Amino acid sequence: MGNVPVITPKELHEKIASGQPVFILDVRNEDEYANWKIEGKHVTSINVPYFAFVEEDASVWEAIPKDVKDIVVVCAKGGASEFVAEQLREKGYNAVSLKGGMLAWSQFYHPELVAFDENLKLYQVNRLAKGCLSYVLISEGEALVVDPNRHVDVYLELAQKEGATIRHIVDTHLHADHISGGPELAKRTGATYYLPSSDVQDGTVSFEPLERHEQIHMGKVVVEVLAIPTPGHTPGSTSLLVNKKFLLSGDTIFVGGLGRPDLGGKAKEWAQMLYDTVFKTIANLPDDVYVLPAHYADVQEINDRGIVGATLGEIRRSNEIMRTQDRERFTETVAASAQAEKPPNFETIVAINRGLQSVTPEEATELEIGPNRCAAHHSTL
Incomplete structure (x- = not known):
């Protein structure tokens, strides 16, 4: 997982603020996602829990739109998102992991x-x-x-x-x-x-x-x-x-x-x-x-x-x-x-x-x- 590219909270904010479309795959649990997630005017966000990728559930790929190329993967602290981003990259997606996850995002000003x-x-x-x-x-x-x-x-x-x-x-x-x-x-x-x-x-x-x-x-x-x-x-x-x-x-x-x-x-x-x-x-x-x-x-x-x-x-x-x-x-x-x-x-x-x-x-x-x-x-x- 060491080769998976990351995006910092500052870089993610700059991308969102620039008006570029941003697609976020949040792999936290459903209740965590429902309570609190990254939002923006041009942000599309979906939730597919991490365990579905660990269990190699084939249906997870149906939830990810085929026409999406760039994906920011988000988890609680950054570890799970690197694992998922690596799987996405093997499938041909340009996936990056949010460095430090929602913990880092919560401390960005x-x-x-x-x-x-x-x-x-x-x-x-x-x-x-x-x-x-x-x-x-x-x-x-x-x-x-x-x-x-x-x-x-x-x-x-x-x-x-x-x-x-x-x-x-x-x-x-x-x-x-x-x-x-x-x-x-x-x-x-x-x-x-x-x-x-x-x-x-x-x-x-x-x-x-x-x-x-x-x-x-x-x-x-x-x-x-x-x-x-x-x-x-x-x-x-x-x-x-x-x-x-x-x-x-x-x-x-x-x-x-x-x-x-x-x-x-x-x-x-x-x-x-x-x-x-x-x-x-x-x-x-x-x-x-x-x-x-x-x-x-x-x-x-x-x-x-x-x-x-x-x-x-x-x-x-x-x-x-x-x-x-x-x-x-x-x-x-x-x-x-x-x-x-x-x-x-x-x-x-x-x-x-x-x-x-x-x-x-x-x-x-x-x-x-x-x-x-x-x-x-x-x-x-």
Whole structure:
């Protein structure tokens, strides 16, 4: 199997992002595939479990279209996919194995430049396997990181590339689907770590209460970062308004939905908070403010520039729940998300993010496996 060509997660992403058709043969178990797989606008994916190839079941070849030439074989960690790719190559297919499998894909991050001018640069960092989005704002040699995931080297490397020092780190809320990189990044940089204190409750994590800071100043040029309380997904959820142009909305407003309010066990109460956020707080912001969320649930939300974002006006027009001004109907609709499947292991992840529990890197990887499930409602964009 040593001669089987491999494709790295970065190379696979570049191929998908280029618009080329990509055919993926995923050889994990059916339930693993159904729960979580690689997706893209021009990606075709099928599932034929590995054991069918081991047992030399002739029917496996019927599942693979004859007109497909190039195949990316995917498994959990990269070993099984090499075995299957070798069999495919013997049959004449140009098959490659995803190096490191879904484990490596889950840890791949792609930074994309959202905007820049003489005052600032704003990057969106997309962790594609999780649909998690974080941000790096740079101005005059200083950097602010928003909603960092736990693989903090990506932020350190981006700051170094830009010649910037990370001074501020903000979690817009206490995350339930992934382990925050905020505390570790603060430890490694000496930066201030901000978190809404009402989300932490009895936690032991060290942080600066975000609600005490209406503004965070960056660089020699004052870049206004306005913290706007936007409760609903969590009681302390806070959005950041950058230069009155960009709303880093955390899990309050998505391109295609709103943050689900049920993860704290108080769906209706938090849905009421979310109503006030949408129709009172956010209602005052103009339509041309560009919304950049902390998550997305569908690859269709990635636009032609490779960014997950939309103007507030576009979201208001396309998202039915954002137009539901009847408080009772809004509350019932949003609270109904409590019936949806919750993020895997969310209680443990919340405990870790509060500083109440610690895990090894291997355990952290297992806890984070799978997609995010932080949205209450999604429109058809």
